[in-house]
Amino acid sequence: MIINKQYIFKNGVIALAMTLFFSCKNNFKEVNNIGVSENEPQGVGIDINAKRTDSGRVVANLMTPKMLDFENRKFGYSECPGGYYFRHL
Template sequence: MIHHTFIFLFLSFYFISCSNNYDEVKNINKVELVPAGLTKDFVLKYTDSAVLKATLKSPLNIDFTNQPFPYSEFPNGLEIEFYDEIE
């Protein structure tokens, strides 16, 4: 009888002591999106065969090329100018 009481008390304390905050457990595998780079006054000139084809300008570029699906964000807008070849 004492043996069963000891086992019962041990298991009771064991299960009572094991508690986790649900929010902490939920955030264990959460992936944070940390940008690879941040550029102010961003200007990109696209050329093909030494001929300027387009210019991209933005006050702010947030670069996420370190993600499984690489992308860039332009939260303050993006201005694109396309150029035609002069013949």
């Protein structure tokens, strides 16, 4: 029986494709978390001056020298380690 090169090549490509197809898994969340530590903030803000408005009128003002954003945790929160000044108008 003579086996030609095209037959061997075709079977080799099919075997390789099947190996690659079954070795893949869905790990998108793991890839997104590479380099992200849960103990470090997701964002850091310097000299924040946030104004809260209601119907176009300023009703509150929050000023802080530094704000850390921990929204990457299960229960996300923001922290102002340098203290803050909050004025309700």
